Amino acid sequence: MRFFLSGPSGVGKSTIIRAILAAHADIRLSISYTTRTPRPGEQDGREYFFISREVFEERVASKCFLEWASVHDHLYGTSLDWVVSMEKLGYHILFDIDVQGVRQAQAQNSPGAYIMLLPPDIATLERRLKGRGTEDSLSLATRLENAKKEMRAWTLYDYLVVNDRLETAIADVESIISAERLRRRAVEGRLTWLSEIG
Numbered sequence: 001m002r003f004f005l006s007g008p009s010g011v012g013k014s015t016i017i018r019a020i021l022a023a024h025a026d027i028r029l030s031i032s033y034t035t036r037t038p039r040p041g042e043q044d045g046r047e048y049f050f051i052s053r054e055v056f057e058e059r060v061a062s063k064c065f066l067e068w069a070s071v072h073d074h075l076y077g078t079s080l081d082w083v084v085s086m087e088k089l090g091y092h093i094l095f096d097i098d099v100q101g102v103r104q105a106q107a108q109n110s111p112g113a114y115i116m117l118l119p120p121d122i123a124t125l126e127r128r129l130k131g132r133g134t135e136d137s138l139s140l141a142t143r144l145e146n147a148k149k150e151m152r153a154w155t156l157y158d159y160l161v162v163n164d165r166l167e168t169a170i171a172d173v174e175s176i177i178s179a180e181r182l183r184r185r186a187v188e189g190r191l192t193w194l195s196e197i198g
């Protein structure tokens with residue numbers, strides 16, 4: 001199963017992802033390739049595979065990416081090989097990708113649950129973005145505008161999860177995972193006898 005998770009910065013996406021991964025040994029976070037430089041504490045091959053723009057462009061040309069996008073002037077891409085090899089090992093994959101990536105995944109009919117995380121309202125998002133301080137060089141107004149641009153694509157998603165209280169938002173994502181595990185196509189493979197009853 002594939003879980004695609006998007007949301008504007010400041011919505012609490014990383015915290016929710018950490019909680020989901022800690023609770024599910026069979027779900028792996030897709031490790032993307034990126035041209036941005038590592039932040040303090042980030043390790044190559046853990047948060048991202050950090051590569052040059054030149055190498056990235058070569059990989060685009062040789063169709064190595066399931067999807068790729070330019071976000072805040074950096075390139076990010078999902079490795080098709082990595083995803084397929086993890087799925088062969090029996091893992092489900094959680095993708096932390098932006099709206100441009102979701103559009104491409106959907107254009108390829110990539111099956112999965114498409115989830116967007118939203119703040120309870122714009123004022124709350126603004127407050128949270130302010131609280132993030134000077135983590136990046138963009139002004140608050142630009143970050144807020146980028147966030148609105150991302151959220152305007154809400155109609156692309158199957159599920160909208162509002163992060164008002166963190167525990168509730170995590171429980172909501174857990175419910176989606178439980179429901180997806182009960183989809184017919186997810187269950188039928190395990191119940192081989194179903195095809196034997198005629």
Ligand code: 5GP
Nearest residue numbers: 032068069071076077078096097098100101
């Ligand atoms: P950050 O640089 O803060 O780690 O990520 C910035 C944004 O890039 C996030 O919104 C994240 O969802 C998006 N992103 C990270 N990896 C990928 C990817 O492989 N593909 C796409 N389309 N977006 C990504």
